[in-house]
Amino acid sequence: MNPTIRQIGLALLLLVSLPGCNKEPDYLYKVTSLALNNVNNSGDSVVIGTTGTVPARGYCIQLNYTTQITGSTSGRDPNESGYALYTKITRFTISSTTDFDEQHPAGASLNAYFYYGAYGLSVGITDSIPYALAANLVLASYRSDISVNSWQDSAYLLLMQAPTQLYPGPRTFIVNVAFADSTQFTDSVLVNLD
């Protein structure tokens, strides 16, 4: 074979690219309910569903969303498709039925005092609620590599600033989540913070 032809053949072989992969469409999820649990994160191990007094420094609220697949499932692949929220979250608020401190009377938003752990109890500076809301409460910790199809049915709110000693005693926290399709979910949890 002519060496030049052989060269061209080799070059063509090198130019053959790998076939591309088509991304499968996501399954679409709708949130159908929300339930809260107290969490004590102040000890060696995490206690979920605690009913006693919880040190404020390690107090968390577990959010359990129930979700349901909505819309068409045709063309989806259980091994390839992700899971995305059907509608955007428009509001997320945590508040207390009693005064929290001087600046936060009963009913005021305590969003600034809690962080949202979309993946568990380990949070970083990008897990504040405004940050998490900007990402639809999805993987707030990993915004640089955010994937909108990584919704977690279980997440945590971590209390980052304890109430002052002027406002002791049991209190009820209320979480309200509203979606763009006008659905909203509310649940509350009673706790005695120490």
Add this chain to the structure above:
Amino acid sequence: MKNLLTAAILAAGLLQAHAQDQGYVHALQVELPQLEFKYSIPVKEKGIGNLPYGMNQYLGSTQPGISAVVLNYTIRPISLFYKDKIGLSFYYNGFGANLDLDGYNRYMTDKYSSKYNYVPMLSLTSLAFYGPAIGIAYRFHYRSYILEPNFIFGFEHLDDGMLDFEEPMRQYGSNQFVDYNLGISKSSPLQHSFRPRVAVGRRFHFKKISTVFEFGLVADYIYSPYAYNITLSQMSYGSLPTVEQLTVRTVYRQYNFGFYLKANLHRPLN
């Protein structure tokens, strides 16, 4: 990169075929790509013994061995040799080594593990450089053996994409955390390397094809001054972030030993 290599192969083939047709192949010889696979022995870097934050252990301690082989490669897509003696070669190469992270992880554990129940540990980080280079060579012939001293001047840069990490550390018995963010970036987009190199090889061919193969051993030493920026920031709830920055100037040095393989379409003629 693939297109560049393809273009170089095509150019080499066409030039060589043309040279053969025109009859001046005796004088000018265009060689095909040469691949080299090497084992590297990095030399401990100078001038970083006093780095803060344990960085002297983090960046100054590279480990030689098989794991470093993937970072050390040389592709010589094209060479021009006059009378198979004096040559000019173009290279694309990478060099570097995996970092020995035991010291850094020990430093992090000693400093933070009494207060935080999660301290980030690094498991795989490499100091890697890559880029084009150009070399001049002179060949000595003895029968079918070749001795080729070479001097290569490189235009590499540090691949800083693998050197950052950001991890939150969680305080014991509390929701509080510290976001520990270590960023390392090259301070200049381009650095230079100087590489004396010697290759010893043997040419051989098969009777029915004109292709001439060459196989041999190669050794070189890399001297590459470079600089990088370190940014360490720590952020926590309700506190202003603390950010510390410094620039480190040092020299990466490394010995390489390996083998190379090359095939020429036409028999080189003296």
